[in-house]
Amino acid sequence: MYDNLNNYKVFYNVAKYKNLSRAAENLYISQPAISKSIAKLEEGLGVKLFDRTSKGVILTDEGKVLYRHIETAFDNIIKGEDEIKKINELGIGQLKIGVSTSLCKHILLDYLKGFITMNPHIKVIIDCHSTINTIKLLQEEKIDIGLICETDIPKHFEYKKLQDIHDIFVASDSYIDNLHLREKDESEQADNPYFFAGNLTSFIPEKNRQNDFKLTIKDILEKSNLMLLEPNNITRTHIDSYLAAEGIYPNQILEVNNMDLLIDFAAIGMGVASVVREFAVDYLENGQIIELPLEHEVKKRTVGFIYPNNKTKTAVLEKFIEYCM
Numbered sequence: 413m414y415d416n417l418n419n420y421k422v423f424y425n426v427a428k429y430k431n432l433s434r435a436a437e438n439l440y441i442s443q444p445a446i447s448k449s450i451a452k453l454e455e456g457l458g459v460k461l462f463d464r465t466s467k468g469v470i471l472t473d474e475g476k477v478l479y480r481h482i483e484t485a486f487d488n489i490i491k492g493e494d495e496i497k498k499i500n501e502l503g504i505g506q507l508k509i510g511v512s513t514s515l516c517k518h519i520l521l522d523y524l525k526g527f528i529t530m531n532p533h534i535k536v537i538i539d540c541h542s543t544i545n546t547i548k549l550l551q552e553e554k555i556d557i558g559l560i561c562e563t564d565i566p567k568h569f570e571y572k573k574l575q576d577i578h579d580i581f582v583a584s585d586s587y588i589d590n591l592h593l594r595e596k597d598e599s600e601q602a603d604n605p606y607f608f609a610g611n612l613t614s615f616i617p618e619k620n621r622q623n624d625f626k627l628t629i630k631d632i633l634e635k636s637n638l639m640l641l642e643p644n645n646i647t648r649t650h651i652d653s654y655l656a657a658e659g660i661y662p663n664q665i666l667e668v669n670n671m672d673l674l675i676d677f678a679a680i681g682m683g684v685a686s687v688v689r690e691f692a693v694d695y696l697e698n699g700q701i702i703e704l705p706l707e708h709e710v711k712k713r714t715v716g717f718i719y720p721n722n723k724t725k726t727a728v729l730e731k732f733i734e735y736c737m
Contacts, residue, residue: 416453416456418449419449419450419452419453419456420453420482421439421486422435422439422441422446422449422450422453423449423450423453423461423478423479423482424479424482424483424486425438425439426446426450426462426469427462427471427475427479427482427483428483429468430467430468430469430470431468431469432446432447432468432469450462457474457478459472459474459475460472460474460475461474461475461478462475505533505534505535505726505727505728506534506535506536506537506728507534507535507536507537507556507557507728507729507732508537508539508554508555508556508557509536509537509538509539509555509556509557509558509559510539510540510541510545510546510549510550510555510557510558510559511538511539511540511541511546511558511559511560512540512541512542512543512546512559512560513540513670513672514670514671514672514688514691515559515560515561515715516538516540516559517672517691518688518690518691519559519574519575519690519715520538520559523735523736524536526735527732527735527736530735531731534728534731539554539555542645542646543558543560543561543563543645543646544563544644544645544646546558546559546560546718547560547563547566547569547718550569550718550719550720551566556719556726556728556729557717557718557719557729557732557733558717558718558719559574559715559716559717559718560646560715560716560717560718561577561646561647561650561713561714561715562713562714562715562716563646565718568720568721568722569718569719569720569721570718570719570720570721571716571717571718572716572717572718572733572737573714573715573716574714574715574716574717574736574737575690575714575715576712576713576714576715577688577689577690577691577712577713577714577715578688578689578690578709578710578712578713579647579650579651579654579686579687579688579689579710579712579713580686580687580688580689580692580703580704580706580710581633581684581685581686581687581703581704581706582675582678582684582685582687582692582695582696582701582702582703582704583636583678583681583683583684583685583701583702583704584678584679584680584681584700584701584702585699585702586681587636587678587681587682587683587684588632588702590681591627591632591635591636592627595627595631595635629704629705629706629707630658630659630660632684632704633655633660633662633684633704634660634661634662634663635663636662636664636683636684637664637666637682637683637684638662638664638665638666638683638684638685638686639665639666639667639668639674639677639678639682639683639684639685639686640665640666640667640668640674640685640686641667641668641669641671641674641686642667642668642669643667647671647686647688650710650711650713651686651710654710654711658707658708666682666683671687671688671691672691674686674687675687675691675692675695675701678695678701679695679700679701684704685701689703717733717736719733
């Protein structure tokens with residue numbers, strides 16, 4: 413079949429124009445070349461495809477059957493070419509992005525809003541996964557680009573930083589107050605009133621502050637209901653490393669698979685949560701939660717885009733990266 417593609421193209425034009433001369437003009441080849449190509453195709457198929465008339469040529473019955481199929485095939489090719497042309501001229505295309513739910517909500521959405529407004533013809537598909545699974549999807553070529561928390565980048569992939577993020581520990585005022593009271597009650601031998609060490613005293617109502625009972629940040633993180641993301645998560649691994657380095661060993665951990673839920677749980681007084689400050693700004697500003705002042709801050713991280721660097725990027729992917737950066 414592939415050897416006959418050029419002959420089929422000649423057949424299509426002759427059948428369309430019903431004239432050898434017009435077909436030759438359209439294909440920019442000589443009329444003898446047209447006749448030779450038709451003869452070769454007829455020989456290969458073992459049938460006669462055209463009958464000559466005084467006005468030109470007409471299809472035989474066999475020729476009509478072939479033309480019906482060839483016409484559909486060439487029309488689809490023309491439609492494909494037109495679609496590619498529109499993609500180049502209007503920016504029509506498709507972009508598949510892998511991203512976690514939290515990164516999508518708190519970072520990606522702002523970029524997508526402007527990008528889609530500027531490029532309404534581009535179809536954007538969002539595939540929500542953890543950073544680890546997003547990288548896997550990229551390696552399997554199931555997505556075009558991923559928005560991830562910085563981690564070890566596989567070979568043949570490029571990472572471009574978008575912004576910094578900061579891991580913090582938060583809780584509601586009421587939870588900290590109740591935790592402090594609980595620990596004081598369990599320290600019945602203490603003769604002195606209690607207080608929070610360091611700057612955290614500012615979060616405790618004046619009537620509850622006393623002078624000698626100390627509940628340090630380490631105490632709080634170890635004795636509270638500490639709410640963390642599930643294991644095998646880039647953020648959870650980062651926080652586990654921090655806690656180990658600080659010699660903090662929590663007694664009770666509640667694991668959640670969504671950071672927005674961690675923020676909500678902290679706001680209703682369920683415990684102390686490890687969250688990203690940039691994702692909890694509204695809650696912090698309106699006082700639903702407070703940030704615990706750490707003796708040593710958790711090392712900041714970055715969020716950025718990851719995509720293959722070993723092949724030519726599509727025009728749509730290039731346009732998206734350029735817009736976001």
